[in-house]
Amino acid sequence: EPEVTQTPSHQVTQMGQEVILRCVPISNHLYFYWYRQILGQKVEFLVSFYNNEISEKSEIFDDQFSVERPDGSNFTLKIRSTKLEDSAMYFCASRENNEQFFGPGTRLTVL
């Protein structure tokens, strides 16, 4: 069964450093998403992406964040200068019809 994959599974970084989180959505899906979940809190929407551009973003997704689809398979989330409060699980999702399927997540720890 096709699934969304994400790398790395765990990323540790120093405050102020740039990180890139990678996702490979399910191959025939056209809509892609990033969500985050701070430990013990609910899953929060960050950004949606369709037809090679951002279709929607939340107030969390400020100028420090960017997304890219550099080739036909990868979908990346970049955080330019990480802050302590960026520590969270970051989930990528892709959508077929009305249903979104999530990857296993990247645990980002900012020290």
Next chain:
Amino acid sequence: RKEVEQDPGPFNVPEGATVAFNCTYSNSASQSFFWYRQDCRKEPKLLMSVYSSGNEDGRFTAQLNRASQYISLLIRDSKLSDSATYLCVVPLYGGSQGNLIFGKGTKLSVKP
């Protein structure tokens, strides 16, 4: 602000019990609803989609009450493997597409 509210639990039930969770949503324009389950430190996995009055899949039944703006999830004959957090999820813009708003989840613990 569009919100999804759930009873956080935890619900501690014995194997074989029937348990029900409720969820209320604020966006009256919502047309579709989802229940996801999330195991500890794992990704949300889609359990059930609800587009009309309800849906049933084996031991799981979801019911929708549009007038009261709540959705319920019923689990019959609960198994140890049902232990997880159950997330009520509603699309942001009320339609069946687009960005999802998650509830905080209801934690279920099924004991032998």
